[in-house]
Amino acid sequence: MKEADLHSIDVGVETAYVDDQSDPDADRYVFAYTITISNNGNTAAKLLNRHWLITDANGKTQEVRGEGVVGEQPYLRPGEVFRYTSGTVIETPVGTMEGEYEMQADDGQSFLAPVDRFSLAIPRVLH
Numbered sequence: 001m002k003e004a005d006l007h008s009i010d011v012g013v014e015t016a017y018v019d020d021q022s023d024p025d026a027d028r029y030v031f032a033y034t035i036t037i038s039n040n041g042n043t044a045a046k047l048l049n050r051h052w053l054i055t056d057a058n059g060k061t062q063e064v065r066g067e068g069v070v071g072e073q074p075y076l077r078p079g080e081v082f083r084y085t086s087g088t089v090i091e092t093p094v095g096t097m098e099g100e101y102e103m104q105a106d107d108g109q110s111f112l113a114p115v116d117r118f119s120l121a122i123p124r125v126l127h
């Protein structure tokens with residue numbers, strides 16, 4: 001069995017602009033993001049840490065590291081899914097996020113589950 005079959009975490013992302021918490025006049029744009037983490041591997045794994053790079057349209061990057069997500073360190077058996085919603089604030093109407101989750105599998109292996117770059121954009125800015 002290939003290691004890729006053992007440790008296969010897929011991450012899906014949906015984003016939304018939070019108009020009522022944003023203040024464009026103060027360069028404050030709030031975005032919610034919903035992450036779906038799916039264990040498509042053959043080994044259970046626990047999410048230990050997160051690492052994000054959040055970049056606005058001016059090139060300003062925030063780096064965020066921390067334990068777990070939304071106060072939890074979800075444990076996913078093969079076939080299980082964990083979904084959560086969090087948020088971020090940037091200074092421009094458009095930006096990006098990308099990162100990775102540090103996972104610990106039941107077989108003792110630590111591995112990274114990448115989160116591909118995704119866009120943060122207020123409605124009707126990107127076509």
